[in-house]
Amino acid sequence: MPQIAYLGPPGTFTEQASRALTTGFDAELVAYDAVPQALAAVRAGDVVAAGVPVENSVEGSVPVTLDSLVSGDPLVAVAETIIPITFDVLVRQGTTAAEVGTVASHPHAIAQVRGWLAENLPGARAEPAASTAAAAAAVDAGEFDAAISAPIVVEHYPSLERLATGVADVRDAITRFLLVRRPGxxxxxxxxxxxxxxxxxxxxxxxxxxxxxxxxxxxxxxxxxxxxxxxxxxxxxxxxxxxxxxxxxxxxxxxxxxxxxxxxxxxxxxxxxxxxxxxxxxxxxxxxxxxxxxxxxxxxxxxxxxx
Amino acid sequence: MPQIAYLGPPGTFTEQASRALTTGFDAELVAYDAVPQALAAVRAGDVVAAGVPVENSVEGSVPVTLDSLVSGDPLVAVAETIIPITFDVLVRQGTTAAEVGTVASHPHAIAQVRGWLAENLPGARAEPAASTAAAAAAVDAGEFDAAISAPIVVEHYPSLERLATGVADVRDAITRFLLVRRPGxxxxxxxxxxxxxxxxxxxxxxxxxxxxxxxxxxxxxxxxxxxxxxxxxxxxxxxxxxxxxxxxxxxxxxxxxxxxxxxxxxxxxxxxxxxxxxxxxxxxxxxxxxxxxxxxxxxxxxxxxxx
CATH class of the missing domain: 3.30.70.260 (ACT domain)
Incomplete structure (x- = not known):
């Protein structure tokens, strides 16, 4: 089965986007640590394509994507997807809002829900995570009480449930991804x-x-x-x-x-x-x-x- | 003394930039949790100005800054500064590279030194922090062994020393800040x-x-x-x-x-x-x-x- 690279870990907005970009054809998604590495894997032929953020990413850096696209062998986009930036707040099953003392996420995600947190979980302390997905994993492991995550992540953690969904201080924010491959x-x-x-x-x-x-x-x-x-x-x-x-x-x-x-x-x-x-x-x-x-x-x- | 807002906490690139922007006049720098809040403080007259990232920020989101600049009462820039994005690797005094098992920073900073880490601290595990400065504070407190930080942060933590300086996978990356205030x-x-x-x-x-x-x-x-x-x-x-x-x-x-x-x-x-x-x-x-x-x-x- 063809492999497609994306910025990992699994359960992030970039996985959600990469799934949307590859809907309808059989492909295995492979997580990479950084966008330049994902693009290098396409150039080297290790994977057939990569899903990369090109506008308003939550977790990846868009300037890094743009610079990496034009440095090195040519790559071309063959599909785009635009997904709304809204977050799920995940907790272990049965946890109530009053029981949430800590809430973890990527710092950029925390910055985008600060108003919601002040209003809905005023007593919760924000804790940094390497990604929105890592935050969910940490809640699953009992390290924190709640995670600010991409909607897709709940599929990876059946023990978690949504305390809230569609959370975002700014309405209608979007993020745009391209599926890029070698020229053809x-x-x-x-x-x-x-x-x-x-x-x-x-x-x-x-x-x-x-x-x-x-x-x-x-x-x-x-x-x-x-x-x-x-x-x-x-x-x-x-x-x-x-x-x-x-x-x-x-x-x-x-x-x-x-x-x-x-x-x-x-x-x-x-x-x-x-x-x-x-x-x-x-x-x-x-x-x-x-x-x-x-x-x-x-x-x-x-x-x-x-x- | 006039107060000037910036995206905190102290010891980040944004503090470094805000100091550069206010060189030569007496002002007290006040850290805010997010750029929109810092700009709101300028609009409300709580502070006289704010230092905000407008290009390639490590920790803040530039789209958020741009959107916040044009939403609400007018603000105007009166100064700019451009600072190179290179990091210090800080450890507690006497720690050697071989003793570094964990290295903490803002996920965007970690992404920008991944190549350096693989080459120089291959055994170290990357840990997320809310900011480059929070990483240094955590090293100071003994929670992690090393921090990827803005050069300015060592001034806040006399017990830390530089294991390396000028660290960045990409050469010549810069970040640009503006000092904005109410119209005049x-x-x-x-x-x-x-x-x-x-x-x-x-x-x-x-x-x-x-x-x-x-x-x-x-x-x-x-x-x-x-x-x-x-x-x-x-x-x-x-x-x-x-x-x-x-x-x-x-x-x-x-x-x-x-x-x-x-x-x-x-x-x-x-x-x-x-x-x-x-x-x-x-x-x-x-x-x-x-x-x-x-x-x-x-x-x-x-x-x-x-x-």
Missing amino acids: PPPEPTGADRTSVAAVIAHEVGSLTDVLAELSLRGINLTRIESRPIRDRIGEYRFYLDFDGHVADARIGDALAALRRRCSEVRFLGSYPKADHSPSAVRPSASEQAFRASEQWLAEIRAGRLA | PPPEPTGADRTSVAAVIAHEVGSLTDVLAELSLRGINLTRIESRPIRDRIGEYRFYLDFDGHVADARIGDALAALRRRCSEVRFLGSYPKADHSPSAVRPSASEQAFRASEQWLAEIRAGRLA
């Missing part, structure tokens, strides 16, 4: 796809405006942008761009070719179905038909058959 | 300043290109950009932009006014001296003199004295 034919276009690239450009006035104009002139909808300094290349900047469309689309291919001419480096990070399946709106002037018609017209002109 | 006259221009804004624009093809063109047409050098979805406003996106220059500069003021016309919301997040003091390069066509001359010329035209 991209997934078929679905009409609701996203394309990700990392582009390195000179750190000069207007260089990013020009790159984004290459997208907007072709009617391409940008969905995310983030700049990151490059460690060993003074005077250049790397931008992570996500936009609607598939590399097989004429307007996307045309834009990528333009980026290739304009940037000192463009790394294609994949075209994959959007998690929310929202169809890409395409202007008539940027449609497949418009591109085909304009190419045919140009060919006629060049052949001297039209003017 | 900005710091004087120094010729090496940065301006930060958060702009909300319609999520439409080309809207960001147009915003960035307002900057690049005026010769303004963008130093950072990050998009963030807005929770309760479908169809709009918020962008965090940092660029060279001071709100008192003609080209910056002109660009901000253009953004104000173009965006559904522009929040000025401050003009402040850059931590690296690198002077802003200004094109002749975007200089103060050029703006003054063009305004005088236009005034003459409008008055009918020139054509």
Whole structure:
């Protein structure tokens, strides 16, 4: 059975995301200690793919993921998933709120439920754990009274039960994961796809405006942008761009070719179905038909058959 | 003495950054449990300012900082500092590497020294702590053998000593902090300043290109950009932009006014001296003199004295 890497341990948001990313095909999930190690395992061929956080992770570091994606052999995303960040509060069966003296979790998870804790478990002392799953394991072992955990973890610990569910100080926070593998034919276009690239450009006035104009002139909808300094290349900047469309689309291919001419480096990070399946709106002037018609017209002109 | 809030506990990178941000004026640093609470204290007038992470934090969450900056009453940055992310490995005096069986830290710090640990303390078990400083306190109390900590923490624990210093798997990683306060006259221009804004624009093809063109047409050098979805406003996106220059500069003021016309919301997040003091390069066509001359010329035209 093919193996897929993720940031462990089991029972975390990253396991939940990786399961969602691999729904429908048989794969064994393998936990790794850190995202760079999980990506190294994909590059080495030890696993076929890895599920990695790329936006607002609770336990992993997103900058580390982004830097690791572009350092080393190319990797491409083939699927994405977006999961809400809400926590379960788990206790040993029969424990009441009044009996909770200690509550454990990853410090970032504790930070995201601080308001809820003050209101609902005001007497409980927060204790750090290496992960949300490690917190549940410690409660299972009797070390703490309650754990702030990912919803998936209760499946691993039948002796625990939910004291509360859907806990989060901030409503509607989400975290986004990609399933990445070694380059190969991209997934078929679905009409609701996203394309990700990392582009390195000179750190000069207007260089990013020009790159984004290459997208907007072709009617391409940008969905995310983030700049990151490059460690060993003074005077250049790397931008992570996500936009609607598939590399097989004429307007996307045309834009990528333009980026290739304009940037000192463009790394294609994949075209994959959007998690929310929202169809890409395409202007008539940027449609497949418009591109085909304009190419045919140009060919006629060049052949001297039209003017 | 004025009080300044930061993300505690004492002895973390955030204390180190907040000290750097307040060098030269008498202020008492006050630790808060979370960045939103620290910013709330500034808004309420309980403290005069807060030091908050805005890029690549080890212990705090940068998305939480950004979201908290734009939610609630306005706040502006008046200073920035950039500090290298390298760790000290602290032990009780006299402990040798061979005697280290456990090493504690914030899980994000452990993730950033995993390679170093495997090479230098291969037998040591990693243990989670609520912060890098809490790890040092636990070593001081005899609970663990070593702590992965911010360089500043050794000042708080005279009984600890450095087993290693400058430890980091990734070279040249940095973290960036801003000192924010309630709105007031900005710091004087120094010729090496940065301006930060958060702009909300319609999520439409080309809207960001147009915003960035307002900057690049005026010769303004963008130093950072990050998009963030807005929770309760479908169809709009918020962008965090940092660029060279001071709100008192003609080209910056002109660009901000253009953004104000173009965006559904522009929040000025401050003009402040850059931590690296690198002077802003200004094109002749975007200089103060050029703006003054063009305004005088236009005034003459409008008055009918020139054509």
